[in-house]
Amino acid sequence: MRALVVGTGGREHALALALSRDPAVTEVHAAPGNPGIGAVAALHEVDPADPAAVAALATRLEVDLVVVGPEAPLVAGVADAVTDAGIACFGPSRAAARLEGSKAFAKEVMAAAGVPTARSWVCSTPAEVGEAIDLAGAPYVVKDDALAAGKGVVVTTDRDEALAHAATCGTVVVEEFLDGPEVSLFAICDGTSTHPLQPAQDFKRIHDGGRGPNTGGMGSYSPLPWAPPDLAEVVVATVVQPTLDEMARRGTPFRGCLYVGLALTAAGPRVIEFNVRFGDPDVQPVLALLDSSLGELLLAAAEGRLGDVDAPRFRDEAAVSVVLASAGYPESSSKGDPVTGVEAADARADVDVVHAGTALGPDGLVTAGGRVLAVRATGADVAAARAAAYAAAEEISFPGMQRRSDIAAEPLGVVEGASVTG
Secondary structure, three states: EEEEEEEEOOOHHHHHHHHOOOOOOOEEEEEOOOOOOOOOOEHHHHHHHHHHHHHHHHHHHHOOEEEEEOOHHHHHHHHHHHHHOOEEEOOOOOOOOOHHHEEEHHHHHHHHOOOOOOEEEEEEEEEHHHHHHHOOOOOOEEEEEEOOOOOOOOOOOOHHHHHHHHHOOOEEEEEOOOOEEEEEEEEEEEEEOOOOOOOOEOOOOHHHHEEEEEEOOOOOEEEOOOOOOOOOHHHHHHHHHHHHHHHHHHHOOOOEEEEEEEEEEEEEEEEEEEEEOOOOOOOHHHHEOOOOOOOHHHHHHHOOOOOHHOOEOOOOOOEEEEEEEEOOOOOOOOOOOHHHHHHHHHHHOOOOEEHHHEEEEEEEEOOOOOOEEEEEEEEOOHHHHHHHHHHHHHOOOOOOOOOOOOOOOOOOOOOOOHHHOO
């Protein structure tokens, strides 16, 4: 099959890499892509949030499958336009993408479906926010209802910080804090049924020990040796399938990747959030370990026939991704800084350098975003993969580079964020 990946970041590079290594995929295209993706796919200039432009490109390239990476194009209706053009698209319709486009809507669906999640309050005024956070209690969880590129959530024990974040948003969702290690589960859905991928864990805070502001993710690993072995099955039964059934009942069946962000609480798994696409960097180690065809899996989901393909298989190994971020991230980012050492790191055995925010300058690779690169490595276990990822990361440098030193470090499964004391 011929595949087109839509997007510019690390998630899209990881998807393009996996598709380029899939014997079932004969051509990989990307729009607009990045310098790393350009090494494994043909790049095409397009506005990824322009539904008509993406559909026209897919038609011109005569691709069999379009894979939409980021959330904004999905909320804009790119999947609808591609599907209307007669091309299979992995990604939900605009109506179904509201599961990420509006946190209040996602909470409404979860309530109707009986999905276990945190108590929440939808607020539109400062007074409502103040009342809600006092009802919820500390640590305070305050979320922008709309898309916020991974930066719309504040988890803090500081009431003033919670109120200040709410003041920057429109509609706000306040939630009770879910205490327990966080897990990412990606469910491949065809509207009625699902195949879960192997769970992963990512590290959201900018600094070691789970301190500092939230980011889009500073690293990730899979598998999770400390998690219950039946976690994926339990989440499918209690979260994913009820959500698919409720979305179908509403006349907006969900096809694509349902990302379930979970807290493993003392009372069992509870949903922190839904996303309607693969997460980055947490999907990177999962795709590194996939031992079956990604192209066939995504095409079957897009065409509503997951029952025709076997459940995905994973190698009995581990993978770790370590993110290298630019100066100022996550509050800002430094662009145009020269990046060195990528080729040396990429040349190491069992290592991929995944491009997230890079560009080509007159003299070579430069930074072009907050999260610049991720160094991903596989190994016999988490410790071996971690050692390989950090050894490769030592090869890379750019001015002001930020990197956590504790991604996938023992003890595994720790709780980050506002629950961290000291």
